[in-house]
Amino acid sequence: MRGAFFRGLMDLAAQDDRVYLLVGDLGFGVVEPFMRKFPERFLNVGVAEQNMTGVAAGLALTGKIVFTYSIANFPILRCLEQIRNDVCYHRANVKIVSIGGGFSYGALGMSHHATEDLAILRALPELTVIAPGDPVEAEAATHAAASHDGPCYLRLGRAGEPMVHESKVEFQIGRAIRVRQGDALTLISTGAMLRTAVDVADRLAEKGTPVRVLSMHTIKPLDTDAVLAAAVETRAIVTIEEHSVAGGLGGAVAECLAESGELRVPFKRLGIPTSFSAPPGTQEYLREQCGLSVKSILGSLEPLLESVHASGFLIRPVVTT
Amino acid sequence: MEGIIQNPHSSVAFANRIRRRVLEMICRAKSSHIGSVFSVVDVLAVLYDQILRVDPVRPDWRDRDRFILSKGHACAGLYAALAERGFFPASWLEEFFADGGRLAGHATHWGVPGVEVSSGSLGHGLSLGCGMAVAGKHDGLGYRVFVLLSDGECDEGSTWEAALFAPHHGLDNLVAIVDYNKIQSFGRVADVLNLDPFAAKWESFGWSVCEIDGHDHAQIANSLRGIPRSSGRPTCIVAHTVKGKGVSFMEDKVLWHYRCPDAEERRLAFAELEGK
Numbered sequence: 001m002r003g004a005f006f007r008g009l010m011d012l013a014a015q016d017d018r019v020y021l022l023v024g025d026l027g028f029g030v031v032e033p034f035m036r037k038f039p040e041r042f043l044n045v046g047v048a049e050q051n052m053t054g055v056a057a058g059l060a061l062t063g064k065i066v067f068t069y070s071i072a073n074f075p076i077l078r079c080l081e082q083i084r085n086d087v088c089y090h091r092a093n094v095k096i097v098s099i100g101g102g103f104s105y106g107a108l109g110m111s112h113h114a115t116e117d118l119a120i121l122r123a124l125p126e127l128t129v130i131a132p133g134d135p136v137e138a139e140a141a142t143h144a145a146a147s148h149d150g151p152c153y154l155r156l157g158r159a160g161e162p163m164v165h166e167s168k169v170e171f172q173i174g175r176a177i178r179v180r181q182g183d184a185l186t187l188i189s190t191g192a193m194l195r196t197a198v199d200v201a202d203r204l205a206e207k208g209t210p211v212r213v214l215s216m217h218t219i220k221p222l223d224t225d226a227v228l229a230a231a232v233e234t235r236a237i238v239t240i241e242e243h244s245v246a247g248g249l250g251g252a253v254a255e256c257l258a259e260s261g262e263l264r265v266p267f268k269r270l271g272i273p274t275s276f277s278a279p280p281g282t283q284e285y286l287r288e289q290c291g292l293s294v295k296s297i298l299g300s301l302e303p304l305l306e307s308v309h310a311s312g313f314l315i316r317p318v319v320t321t
Numbered sequence: 322m323e324g325i326i327q328n329p330h331s332s333v334a335f336a337n338r339i340r341r342r343v344l345e346m347i348c349r350a351k352s353s354h355i356g357s358v359f360s361v362v363d364v365l366a367v368l369y370d371q372i373l374r375v376d377p378v379r380p381d382w383r384d385r386d387r388f389i390l391s392k393g394h395a396c397a398g399l400y401a402a403l404a405e406r407g408f409f410p411a412s413w414l415e416e417f418f419a420d421g422g423r424l425a426g427h428a429t430h431w432g433v434p435g436v437e438v439s440s441g442s443l444g445h446g447l448s449l450g451c452g453m454a455v456a457g458k459h460d461g462l463g464y465r466v467f468v469l470l471s472d473g474e475c476d477e478g479s480t481w482e483a484a485l486f487a488p489h490h491g492l493d494n495l496v497a498i499v500d501y502n503k504i505q506s507f508g509r510v511a512d513v514l515n516l517d518p519f520a521a522k523w524e525s526f527g528w529s530v531c532e533i534d535g536h537d538h539a540q541i542a543n544s545l546r547g548i549p550r551s552s553g554r555p556t557c558i559v560a561h562t563v564k565g566k567g568v569s570f571m572e573d574k575v576l577w578h579y580r581c582p583d584a585e586e587r588r589l590a591f592a593e594l595e596g597k
């Protein structure tokens with residue numbers, strides 16, 4: 001996703017001289033093309049994320065479109081108040097980019113795991129929160145964020161995330177992308193879990209249980225239409241995220257379902273338990289520990305699918321308004 | 322020529338009008354921070370009366386000087402100065418702290434012409450100013466960016482992140498004015514978290530530093546004229562001030578960070594200010 005982001009950013013900067021890139025002394029080996037081509041619009045602010053965010057807001061208040069860039073929690077938690085007060089309250093046109101969502105940085109440890117970011121940033125007024133599902137979505141999201149007039153958070157993976165979409169997608173902030181069709185249940189995925197969600201769906205389809213997959217690349221504003229449609233048209237909803245089960249995608253979908261009147265649908269959140277991961281390990285290992293591998297997810301879905309099958313009827317209640 | 326000068330000899334009277342308005346606002350609102358406001362009134366008066374190239378008719382004028390009140394708790398002084406300069410009617414000052422009013426208890430820019438940014442949490446303003454100064458340089462605009470900080474907010478690490486950034490990027494269109502009244506919220510700066518040698522710190526970070534009496538209008542004006550003081554370097558004005566300046570019983574007392582004058586104190590304060 002990192003490569004896709006920079007492809008998008010280079011295009012944007014070439015088209016629009018208001019586009020700036022600020023980095024917190026990270027991006028070695030990837031930011032250099034931007035730095036060389038647009039030296040006037042590139043600032044490495046040093047290891048100083050609070051200042052980076054304040055400077056970005058100051059620039060944006062003069063009419064610039066400013067991307068701040070760092071990894072994992074550094075561009076968001078260290079400078080959270082600058083994001084809230086200086087960026088969001090001023091509706092400054094700042095796009096906060098974090099590379100390494102979830103367990104991307106694996107064995108580098110807890111400090112490098114961005115596992116609560118969606119929950120925390122989702123609570124901030126004015127901030128659009130985007131976690132694209134694959135490199136195709138990441139590049140499209142970069143353009144969409146730049147076109148959006150206001151603060152955005154882009155949670156990206158690292159490098160080498162598998163492609164899910166075979167060609168360009170219609171990417172609209174706040175509109176989920178339906179990636180697989182089916183009505184047994186709906187898997188709603190955000191961020192780089194999309195490949196896993198699709199693999200789970202393909203296994204189930206092979207067994208004769210087609211499920212719907214939604215890439216919920218925008219956490220805020222949430223595509224509540226897509227969630228409610230899934231609740232009506234399919235028999236259960238499961239959220240999948242490489243993020244704490246508290247307050248992220250699962251939380252957002254739960255809020256939507258809980259307030260949906262008489263609509264009742266079996267619902268499950270899959271994600272990271274609200275505890276720190278103890279032993280080190282690769283992203284793959286850590287996902288597995290949290291039950292986020294294809295195999296584990298298939299296991300988690302079994303009881304849900306059994307009850308759906310056993311119920312023998314589709315849950316299609318009337319949506320009250 | 323320093324742009325739009327109203328009357329170079331009027332800033333002392335301007336300051337006195339601000340003090341009286343602020344006393345009225347704070348008493349009406351039953352709010353605090355009067356000492357912190359009086360500490361910076363003279364700096365505000367000189368800025369708005371003589372230095373800032375701003376235009377009340379076009380508050381968003383592209384080439385305007387930017388002024389950031391980083392110590393947002395002194396916003397009563399800023400609001401009063403803006404009203405005096407005609408950015409909005411003086412009647413708005415009655416809405417300070419009021420339910421549904423326009424003027425919040427820390428500087429807010431929403432719907433308030435002339436307030437460049439909202440503040441209130443310390444340690445934010447200098448970074449915002451750096452961003453505006455970078456943009457001014459890149460865009461080839463001649464505006465200057467003035468940021469007024471408290472001494473207490475120099476405890477914040479973010480202030481020093483920005484203090485490193487500005488000289489590194491040669492932001493000689495940026496001016497940090499530090500209200501060095503030597504009292505912060507819990508007591509003497511020297512006792513809470515010592516800043517001295519304060520001017521030397523800024524100097525060592527690469528700023529062109531000037532120490533002044535922050536209540537002497539000629540010194541304030543002279544220090545703020547001819548920016549940049551040194552080509553390629555940002556300017557830091559360490560303004561030695563007295564908290565509560567202008568009302569004898571408020572001067573140099575931590576109590577007036579918090580206390581709202583009662584009826585008798587208000588009468589005495591007005592009497593002192595009327596006499597000036």
